[in-house]
Amino acid sequence: MKGFFVGGALLLLLAWTGLASAHTPLCACYDNGDGTVTCEGGFSDGSSAAGVEMRVEDKAGNVLEKGKMNELSEFVFKKPDGDYKIVFYAGPGHDIVIDGKDVSE
Amino acid sequence: MKRTIGFLIGMALMIATPAAAHFQMIYTPEAALTSGGELDLKLVFCHPFEAGHTMDMGKPLEFFMVHKEQKTDLMKDLKPITWMSETNSGAAWEAKVKARKMGDFVFCLVPEPYFESKEDAYIQQITKVIVNNAGMPTDWDAAVGLPAEIVALDKPYALWTGNVFRGVVLGDGKPVPNAEIEVEYLNHPPVPGKNTFQKEPLVVAPQDAFVTMTIKADANGQFCFGIPKAGWWGFAALGVGPMDKYKGKENSQDAVIWVKAVDMK
Numbered sequence: 001m002k003g004f005f006v007g008g009a010l011l012l013l014l015a016w017t018g019l020a021s022a023h024t025p026l027c028a029c030y031d032n033g034d035g036t037v038t039c040e041g042g043f044s045d046g047s048s049a050a051g052v053e054m055r056v057e058d059k060a061g062n063v064l065e066k067g068k069m070n071e072l073s074e075f076v077f078k079k080p081d082g083d084y085k086i087v088f089y090a091g092p093g094h095d096i097v098i099d100g101k102d103v104s105e
Numbered sequence: 106m107k108r109t110i111g112f113l114i115g116m117a118l119m120i121a122t123p124a125a126a127h128f129q130m131i132y133t134p135e136a137a138l139t140s141g142g143e144l145d146l147k148l149v150f151c152h153p154f155e156a157g158h159t160m161d162m163g164k165p166l167e168f169f170m171v172h173k174e175q176k177t178d179l180m181k182d183l184k185p186i187t188w189m190s191e192t193n194s195g196a197a198w199e200a201k202v203k204a205r206k207m208g209d210f211v212f213c214l215v216p217e218p219y220f221e222s223k224e225d226a227y228i229q230q231i232t233k234v235i236v237n238n239a240g241m242p243t244d245w246d247a248a249v250g251l252p253a254e255i256v257a258l259d260k261p262y263a264l265w266t267g268n269v270f271r272g273v274v275l276g277d278g279k280p281v282p283n284a285e286i287e288v289e290y291l292n293h294p295p296v297p298g299k300n301t302f303q304k305e306p307l308v309v310a311p312q313d314a315f316v317t318m319t320i321k322a323d324a325n326g327q328f329c330f331g332i333p334k335a336g337w338w339g340f341a342a343l344g345v346g347p348m349d350k351y352k353g354k355e356n357s358q359d360a361v362i363w364v365k366a367v368d369m370k
Contacts, residue, residue, distance in 0.1 A: 028140065028207045028239035040207040042241045104140040104205065 023047065027088040027096045030104040031079065037103055039075045041088055048073045055087040056080065126287045126317040127160065127221075128153050128339045129230035129361050131212050132295055136262035136337075136365035141205035141238040147295060148198040148214055149188045150230070153339055154316045156293035156302035159188050159195030163217035170202065171211040173243050179212075189301035191293075197300070208243035209262075210236045213251060218351045226355035229348070230341060234363045237262045252277055253346030253360035261364035264332055270364050271329045273322075276345035280326030284342045288318040288330055291337035308334065332366040339363050 023043035031037055041049030054075040056065040064084065065077045077086075084100040132147040148168070150160040168179045179200055188197035204210045212234050218227035231253045235245050237260070248256045258271035274284040293302035310316045322328040322342070332338060339361060346358025 024240070026207065026240045028241075030141065030205050040239075040241070042207065044240060044242070046242045102140075104142060 025049070025052075025088060025090045025094045025096055027086075027098065028104070029086055029098055029102075032076075033105075035079055036076055037079050037086075039069075039077075039086055039088070039098075041069050041073050041075070041090075043090075049088070049090065053089040055089065057085050057087060059083045059085075126152065126289060126341065127219075127228055127230070128287075128289055128341060129214065129216055129232040129359075130291075130339065131214055131232055131234040131363065132291075132337070133234070133236060134295075134297065136234070136236050137240075137367075138204070138236065138238045141207075142203070144202045144204050144210075144236060146200045146202060146212065147186070147188070147300065148183075148200070148216075150195070150197070150216070150219060151188070151190060151302075152289075153291045153293070153337075154289045154310070156191045156304075156306075158192050159190040159197065160219055161196040162198060162219070163196075165198065165214055165216050167213070167215035168198075168200070169213055170204075171213070171244055171249055172204075172206065173208055174247075186300050191302065191304070199300075204236060204238055207239040207241040208237070209241075209245045210238070211244050211249060212236070213249055215251070218356050220354075224355075226357065227351040228357050228359065229346070229351070230359045230361045231346065232361040232363070235261050248275060248278065250278065251275075251360070252348060253342065253358045255340060255342055255360045255362040257362065257364070258327070261362065264364060264366040266332060266335045266366045266368050268366065269329050269331050270338070270340075270366075271327060272340065272362060274326045274328065274342040274345055274360060276360075277347045281322065281342065281345045282324045282326055284322040284326060284328070284345050286320050286322060286328055287341045287343065288320060289316070289339045289341075290334065291339065294336065307336065332364075335366050335368045337363055337365050 023045045027041040029039040049069045052069045069075050086098045088096040130149045133144050150162050182200040183198045186197050186199045187194050214232045218229040231251050254275045255272040274281045292306045342360040344357040348358045
């Protein structure tokens with residue numbers, strides 16, 4: 001039983017590692033003009049980023065909002081008043097940080 | 106006297122033989138965008154290597170884009186313009202189109218067939234260009250379903266200079282064995298903000314065969330072309346579509362695709 005779980009965990013780890021190393025994560029955000037920002041994500045092979053963790057942080061790194069890419073591989077959040085950054089976190093070494101200033105108008 | 110007449114006929118034939126090919130163009134400066142926005146598209150029927158004679162375009166029959174398999178009609182966005190070439194001016198079209206989301210935007214144009222009086226025949230170049238935003242591949246390798254179409258086997262917006270570009274020529278949805286394909290370089294890129302080509306060419310061809318290069322597809326309709334210089338390259342597969350007659354005359358229904366290469370710096 002123990003072997004089954006360890007094997008399963010190893011397989012999962014290998015599958016995750018394979019996915020993460022083979023494909024480059026991609027994320028782009030744009031201002032909707034109504035006080036919200038939409039981020040879209042994905043991977044360079046065209047696969048969806050649904051479920052990928054998303055964070056909106058202030059300049060000091062405090063998390064202002066946290067969520068996940070939805071089934072359309074999108075994440076919508078309320079635009080913060082001050083400086084902010086968006087973190088797309090698809091695993092270690094596969095995170096993307098976008099400065100709020102670089103969000104397309 | 107006979108010699109003089111022969112010489113004059115020979116000269117007339119040389120002059121009548123076009124050095125460059127007709128190419129329907131959908132031009133926008135960049136194929137690979139880092140952030141989306143409004144694209145400025147120019148639809149011009151021209152001779153791209155020499156910036157020569159611009160043919161008058163009628164109102165296109167279809168102009169649309171495909172993004173994430175969704176088709177959007179763009180006919181209402183078309184506005185008539187006058188395009189200046191090195192030798193004349195011609196009727197062309199422009200459109201400003203929003204492309205904000207990530208992914209591929211496949212722009213497709215089905216022009217009204219153009220009557221080429223010298224050949225007493227029509228030419229209809231069904232044209233495709235693919236613009237990508239933020240690197241996410243979504244639609245570039247799928248056939249749109251045009252009657253004459255080149256389907257890319259390499260991302261047409263992610264080519265380094267020296268890469269090859271490969272495609273499959275389709276006529277009525279089926280591969281066209283041994284299709285003849287003309288290739289031209291956009292040697293006088295359009296001047297930003299103006300409806301004209303830049304005057305200075307980027308390269309000089311040593312001979313006419315280098316102006317319009319002709320390559321052939323293989324038995325499966327596939328072709329491959331090594332790209333020697335950065336910029337836009339046009340590929341036109343001639344007479345591959347099923348509509349070979351229009352208004353009682355011959356019609357060459359061609360498939361055109363434009364790809365852009367960039368230098369490694």
